[in-house]
Amino acid sequence: MTPPPARRRRGSSAPERSYPRRGSVRRAQMITTYGVGSLIAVENESFIVAGTDSWNIEEAPVIQEPRLARVLGVRSFRLPPASDDTSKDGVRVRRFPLWHSCPSCGSLQHVRGFNSPPGKNECGDCQEDLVPSRFVMACAHGHIDDFPYWRWAHRGNREEGATGHCGGEMRLRTSGRTASLRSIVISCTCGIPEVSMEGAFRRTALAGLAVRCAGKRPWLKEAPTEFCSEQPRTLQRGSSAAWLPIVKSALSIPVPPGNDGLADRLAPYRDDLRSLDRSEIPLYLKIQTMRDGVELPADAVLALLDAEQNDGVEGGQGADSEEAYRALRNQEYAHLRSGNTEGEGNQQEQFVCEPPATQSADLAHLGLTGPMLVKRLREVRALKAFSRVEAPDTNAEVHEARLSLADLDWLPAMEVQGEGVFLRVDAERIDSWARNTAVAARVERMRSNHQRQLRERASDPAAAPESPATPRFVLLHTLAHALINEWSLDGGYPAAALRERLYSGETMAGLLIYTATSDSAGSLGGVVAQGEPERLATTLRSALHRAGWCSADPLCIESEAGGAGSVNLGACHACVLLPETSCELNNGLLDRALLVGTPEDPSIGFFRDALAH
Template sequence: MTPPPARRRRGGAPERSFPRKGSVRRSQMITTYGVGSMIAVDNESFIVSGIDSWNVDGAPTIHEHRLARVLGVQFFRLPPASDDTSKDGVHVRRFPLWHSCPTCNALQHVRGFNSPPGKNECGECDEELVPSRFVMACARGHIDDFPYWKWAHRNNRAGETGLCGGAMRLRTSGKTASLRSVLVSCSCGIPEVSMEGAFRGRALSDLKVRCSGKRPWLKDAPVEPCAEAPRTLQRGSSVAWQAIVRTALSIPPWSGGLAARLADHWETLRAIDRSELELALKLITLKDKDELPLEQVVALLDAENEEDAGTEEARTKDRANVALRKKEYERLSEGNPESSADRDEQFICERPRSSTSVLLPYGVTSPMLVKRLREVRALKAFSRVDTPDSHADVHEAQLSLTPLNWLPAMEVQGEGVFLRLDEERVDSWARNAAVAARVERIRSNHLRQLRERAKDPKSAPDSPASARMILLHTLSHVLVNEWSLDGGYPTSSLRERLYADETMAGLLVYTATSDSAGSLGGLVAQGEPAKLEKALRAALTRATWCSADPLCVESEASGAGSVNLAACHACVLLPETSCEQNNGLLDRALLIGTPEDPSIGFFTPALH
């Protein structure tokens, strides 16, 4: 991405003079290095500041009305970009604050090293300091430096609260690569101790270390009282920061250019009476010098009123994802031909021109070619320690100290293929006793996992695992793998979007990526009935055998939390960026059966 030119004041000087500390792609600010995450720059470590400290004056605005209403904001912004000469952009703060010197082994707060101005060096050794590898965090998102003094003095404390006054040291023996070789000592004469055992769940609680309630990513944030038990984490651990991202496809009537043009006036248009709408549009037209069609504006207002009740229910029941997807499912099923769309339309979905009869043996009905789509991905919050899941109870750490009317987001353009399965055939297959038994094993394991994660097991959310969901999810995975091999797409550039509940039975495989992979119509071509039939047959045939068989197909449980059955990295698992369910709720036996009982496979009749 080419960043915009540096913004300057009238006098010609940069707006700010903060030193530049490296760069990341804009998309990484949503998924990898978002607010509250730790980022390594050379030999230094920083934490990304809250969005209320970002300089977003020149950052592009993103409008996606449906998603904004669900998340309670007015609009979204791309993270601000800057080049090598500008001094603005996303702000970071040094974290962790405890560092060590690899030469003299001193371990202390970074201020104690008397570093030269502008450098992160030991004042005695002129050696670059090493940020602490370890931090402590809790499930409410709080994070702080690891309590090295309490860890080293756990059996030799000078009173309950007093310090010994000695100088801490950190060294590595080099004997092993384990924590046993990371040694902490103090000049007061206590025995040297290793970091072994620091990652036990109750390691810090046993030392009577409580969560400090600190939020270093938020400027001037007060300390929050917190009763959560802190955990030791490695600074680069995957659970030290995990994004909570919400997404939505732009669909009619919001996918045209009109919705974005009206964004600044929308609240006014909603509040006025319909009889005054035409006059209000004329006044807006005088200001914007552009005609606004009354019929289309009325259609937007009607669409919003229709979604009002569903959206409010979705907010209270935390089912916003379902509310959004039902509308998408309707639009994907109905289509939006290019011939009837204007040039600004961001959603083009058409039926194939050739006959779809070759797909009937597979139970596939009404495949749709999504020739143009736009997806908005917004960073809602983040979590620590607990793994976020769309159906799990995790604390959502805030992105700013005070609520703002926007969230950071990115928009991507792409294309895809939408498939629906015959719901009557799926329901008939799901009534098979053997199928129901396999689904129940997955469902019970997933429910147990959700109860373990929930603070109150009685209020744990229900599992989405059903025969329909697992079938669609596994089919999506084998198709992604097949199109990656046959069409030349990187697997990570393909994504799935599942539509599975009592009223939906569809899946969308699409190429909404921030680069150019699959943006020239190649995936849409794979959705033509003749090619799709060959891809389905090849994918399902490939799924009949795995290099890990018979262990894979005979597995009683697999995957994190045992929420899979016949699924492994050699057959159906995908890169994490491509899967909506963290590679869970998968079972290829429901596609093609098992050697002992082929009848449980939904597609078994089509392969014989």
Template sequence: MITTYGVGSLVAVDNESFIVAGTDSWNISDAPTVFEHRLARVLGVKSFRLPPASDDTSKDGVHVRRFPLWHSCPKCASLQHVRRFNSPAGKNECSACEEDLVPSRFVMACAKGHIDDFPYWKWAHRKNRAEGETGLCGGEMRLRTSGKTASLRSILISCTCGVPEVSMEGAFTGTALSDLNVFCSGKRPWLKDAPTERCSERPRTLQRGSSVAWQPIVRTALSIPPWSDEHFTRLGSRLDDLREMYEAGDEHGIRVYLKVLGIEKKYEFSAAKVIALLAAENQEDGGSDGEATVDSPFVRLRNQEYERLIVGQPEKETGREDQFVCEHPLSSPAVLSPYGVTGPMLVKRLREVRALKAFSRVDTPETRTDVHQAALSLVELDWLPAMEVQGEGVFLRLDEDRLDDWARSVAVAARTDRIRNNHTRMTRERAQDPESVPDSPASPRMILLHTLAHALINEWSLDGGYPAASLRERLYASDAMAGILICTATSDSAGSLGGLVAQGEPDRLRNSLDSALDRARWCSADPLCVESTGSGVGGINMAACHACVLLPETSCEHNNGLLDRALLVGTPEDPSIGFFSDVLRY
């Protein structure tokens, strides 16, 4: 419900297809509430709700609506609106043939999130528009497959009015619909009673199961002290009341409120701690580092996490319900010095909240592009759907002085510039206003950290007991940060295997680095992979492919982009490009 089948997405159930309804249509009376105050304040909501997992007898649940509405009968080949089949109550079948109907494989959507049925009538009559009084020809549409090939050429559309039969070939070109004078209808079928919007976007033909038919826009945050403290997790929704009292300057009211709440919850709250937390929140909201941008709040979230991961929080200083435990390893990290790795931390207890903020269609939300964010509800709500992942992780940093010396290399800068230029070109081509697109985040530091995280995840999936898809990277790459956190990515059984923290002990981490770097030296697609001047979507990778450093989509923050293993180990022609080339055993 957060990453795959969220609000506005198309879900196939047996022989039927549905679109997930907006959050204002959900019945969530019994849905658990998830609190993560840092993320909630940035997203402008009070809390998050876990999408309810309901059965047939439950009173709550996530609603869906039938979509697309055009269906076909596999027996009589009739193609029309589902209501015209006169299906019996509770069934979705052709009343004449008693065969299950097949939902349309094709829909049309635009970059603003609108979606509608594919205009079959206009497609079949595009060279013969003999329209009657009703605006149509009066005939009945038919759909059949020739079976000769698996291409669109074998899907044939016809009409009993006598127009020549046409195939679906060419329907997916960028101008296919606009050439027919088909414009975006502005419909939002996932929102109940939503009026149609005026839209000037060019609609595109999509398969209803296509990945670009629905792309989630998810925001995440780690629970860190003091918000992860057992003391504050017990407050939950009461923090809003306390915040109002603090803003009114009523410290006495806060003390009385906490005393009464302590009796109710049988827990002794410290008014001094609560007041200090509220003061920290106010100070955080009032200041911003440098020029304010859309991403500034999320950058501050990362900065706070980075600082806390460096400082840590030993288990002996935490309570049973604390959500963050981060400790230094038992042995000396000196063995990692030749690798330029400093400050490894063992994150023994970790909680991450992932909230679905919005979604997009047609345009993939690549890194920092201005894709349109389609709303999850027609009316503004004070909550968003979210999930929480509790697990473990390993945090490590790279020596910043050594990083800066390495990044000054002309060869390193040349490879990075190529990736940055390709990424900037791709984002500007997709943007509505190319001049407003921010600069690409690709830098030598960022690409190196990103590729290292991928190499370690692949290594630990073999050595640590976790599938690669159940581990996830969290990058801290900027002028002031140079770290990576590899943590549990899923809340299912694969995310609770244990053993990941053990990989962060210096001796074991050194062995993992040796093995990961050794694997990165050679790819089964070499020499094509290592000699690539641009791979992946838009050429935003260089030496990176599925045979070496690419990961499952759930594991990567940047959609498997901005990667180059040559910056780890160098190239056969110039090994010095690699940050770790000095420690490789040739």
């Protein structure tokens, strides 16, 4: 990563120059951990990752996933650019926060006030490395700014009607008596009493100082400040709430079936194809085939283009909607059900899904049907935007902070290869079970809590999205968590390496558990082996028996509400909760009582009959 060029010092005729590279992260982390707008610590310095319109993308590989691109209103995706030790391009960063302190003299001020030597971040008087502010303030609209230390230290110590600063110099020291905020003390040479940072994280702490959000976007070069009515909150610089990625993903499936690999070969020509009439395409393809030596059969290409246009996924700007994402899931569900057998000697297929060679009556007795072994899959994960303070839960309305000031036709993304197992639950059995009054009552309690949370976070409570909580959805979600926990014990994969993908709706009742990583962990066959019917039946029984008792019982199973926003019931870290990277809903809408029942009422468990045998 490369900071912007240093500013020329006053009175100096030295030319501007670029700083050397100040650290490195993996490309995948630029999507999930250190994306645009996030704060990154490099040794004793802190930076904010600059917007995508400042990236040098000449060497950034293009990633094609037409279905996801149409949903997000872009033409393509790109891997974040890589750079070596001698290059000065790649992903840009900017220094943030700008308030620093000196560990020697205790001075607390803007970084420009320390008179640091060129290219160094140290106190000009003490020659000690400066310490970036541990605290920042941010709002739910994505704006971020330095913490208002002066106002915090001088609160209640100004005469009424007084304006301007006191003219004193601020100091920060740590008493070392405790690890709490009370030990961080701020003083000023103007003579005010020392003030600790205790209470700075209260929701109304900054509102009490009349501090308003200034609408600053330091990750975007020359971005004008925006009007913002949100109340900022104090955050730790390294807090996960300071940057929350909004990532959208899709599985690469062949549309139409049998044309797997053609979409990739067609990628360099898609811009030209969009500008051509249908009658002009065959001649264009013939010319490109002769020039580049790549196989582009006109009939197959036309069929592919027709299938993409008629697949129910609307494209264009503003197409990002729940309906478009549902169309993506519907397509994936249909292909996972029908499968896609690996072609003879074709090692370039990105989606291989086959039924197991054997069947198991025991699996059908458990209520599972049509297991499929996904021997090869490709997933594209695109960073669409990010939020701060409020997590972008599924179906929750959050403000999406922009990745760039200018409108670009691409988004940063990563592609991962993996494998998995697709399972379907008997839909008729689910419908019959969901009519149980006690089942409906438990799910309604979760749904109402989640709906209240959605209304509180919506800009217009009357237009808040509907909660996805239904008996079918909660059952599939909890079952996926129970299986992931069991496979992490039996298959040797850490739970964080496994992911869930849920397919719930009027016509869908399935789940995909898969591993998709950028290293070899996604191609060793360990997950596929878990999908063989006999082994799967044994594993499922073990997972259900394990879910029947939690070390936190009876508190866990008898809980009236749990999780963030009280959207869970019988679920805790000792039973079905997972690492958040594995879950699509941040560990929300879970209840293991719907799997195995409760001691008082076993009938609410979907698998109660299976466990009795």
